[in-house]
Amino acid sequence: MNQAAVKRHYFLRSLILIGFTLLLAQLVATDRLNHYLAPRLHVFSYVTLAILILLTLVSLRQAYLGVNAYECDCEDAHKLPRTWWRSALVYGMFALPLVMGFLMPDQILGSDVAEKRGITLLSNDVRKLAEVMGSGNTAAKNETAVPPAVSEPQLKAQLPANKEADQAPSSVGDTPVNAPKLTDDQIRQKFSNTGFGDFYTDLAVALYKQPVIQLNDKVFLDGLTTMELYAKDFAGKEIETFGFVYRQPDFTSQQFVVARFSVTCCTADASVFGVLVEDEQASKWAKDSWVKVRGKLEARSVDGYDMLVLRANKVEQAKAPKDPYVYYNYDLPESNG
Template sequence: MDQKKWKRHYLLRSLILSGFAIWIAEMIITERLSHYLAPRLHMLIYVTLVVLIILTVTSIRQIFVGKNEDDCDCDAHKMPQTKWGTLLVYGLFALPLAMGFVMPDKILGSAMAENLGVTLLSNDVRKMAEVNATANSAPHVPAASEQVQDDEAPSAEQASGQDTPQIEQEKQESVLPDSGGKLDDAQLQELFGDSSFGDFYRDIAIYLYKQPIIKLDDKVFLDGLTAMELYAKPFSGKEVETMGFVYHQSDFSELQFVVARFSVSCCTADANVFGILVEDSEAKKYEIDSWVKVRGKLELRSANGYDMLVLRASQVEKVDAPKDPYVYYSFDTPIEN
């Protein structure tokens, strides 16, 4: 291949490499990288940008100071020989690059939520944990002589000091304050003493319960919802403030909508939807995918055998979508101020 054609190929490669580098740099500068990737993967993009810059500089260098003799193209990695081959090879890279620059960014919304389904504030997680805990203990069928002894002796659960789910629920109800009084640390430990859900969510639940107004911000949104799912009854009557996009479902009443957020583990392809069912007299006026900040009190409802927390709104305010519309599990217990 003569030098002119050889340098033209390196010019095309340099343009494509520099295009990808500029595209990634532009997303980083404008803080749009979170529209596609979770923050924990951003470091990989930074490394990719550095590699692309190095490759671009190397490719440009080949144009000006590369070899001066003709190349016979005898090696395995030879340049495309025909115009159609050149168009096909470089088009595979140029097409997605052009789409990245031309197509607008679009965050996930109600259309995707309808396909995925929304996880609401119901304690089905708690019931699953109770079922799993029961399944892990093998049933014991007593003999006839053992049945007489069992009638006279206390049960194994009573002897070992372990509480059944019903007893645990009664303990929670006895600890709950009657008139909005505050609980001390010992009472909170008793209220959220069920450690079958793990110490982390118990600590999150205690942290949230201490707040005069529970603010489910981006950092604590997912962990906070999970904690309130596990300990639904103590949170009934607590005031909550949160933000998200509006989602309406066909089987909702005219007074209901969901304030929802998408959670992302790695990228938007693995997104899931979590939210709180809100009841408000003006629910119909809030358009789908519009962003709102909602404040109100949680009420405990029973639906299909599950306890569900519903947010009775006292204040709904329209807001702009945040720069990063997605939320992530942090697995860090918030520090009290």
């Protein structure tokens, strides 16, 4: 193969490398990398970007200077494609995902994926897991404990059977309106000696002290887990949270789930978590729309377990966040109380 043909091949390779470099650099610069990869793995993307830049420079040098001989002793096993259709096939395999990456818009996960994977609600299923992990609470801060997802048949069993049951007042763990304010020691005593670990005890105390529990991105997963563990104690507490609207066919017109996706490594392993919301105007909120919900937690007894339902008193439309996913971080929120 003559030098001109060799240079053309290296020029095409350089263009492909430049494309992947620009695509990854664009994702990093615009903070859209979170749509594909968990933040704790971003460092590997930065290393990959540096390697791509280096490979691009080497390929451009070869395209400009050409090569006199193959540098590997592989008996032409890695020779350049010698026909146009082989070239189109080889380079097309790299060009196709590159074009798709630039032309196709980012799509965050939503209800369609949630319906297939199941959703974890405030249903005390996590209590079983926490009791097993309680003896190793020191290591719990370094592990990601993901409660089991609730499939559609299981969720049907957990929802109120009829409107009367739906509207029945909670008899488990309700907080009286005029109850005296507890001291810090009294609050801690409520959550001590449960075997769930020091972290969940500390987080339960921090959340309970808030006049309105802020279940924001930072504590969404850890907060849900904590309220599952101490369902009776958190019944009657007022919370405010934020997420996308998820519904299943068996939901009533007054029910939806305010949900978030949790990503451990990448979106391929995403799980769905949320709170069942009851509101008289729930039907006005479209599926996958983002809402901010404020209301009071009510306890329901289902098959011997306590399930927390958020009785909304305020639902308002919200803008989707820049990073739509939430993560376990085992940090305590700042106390507002």
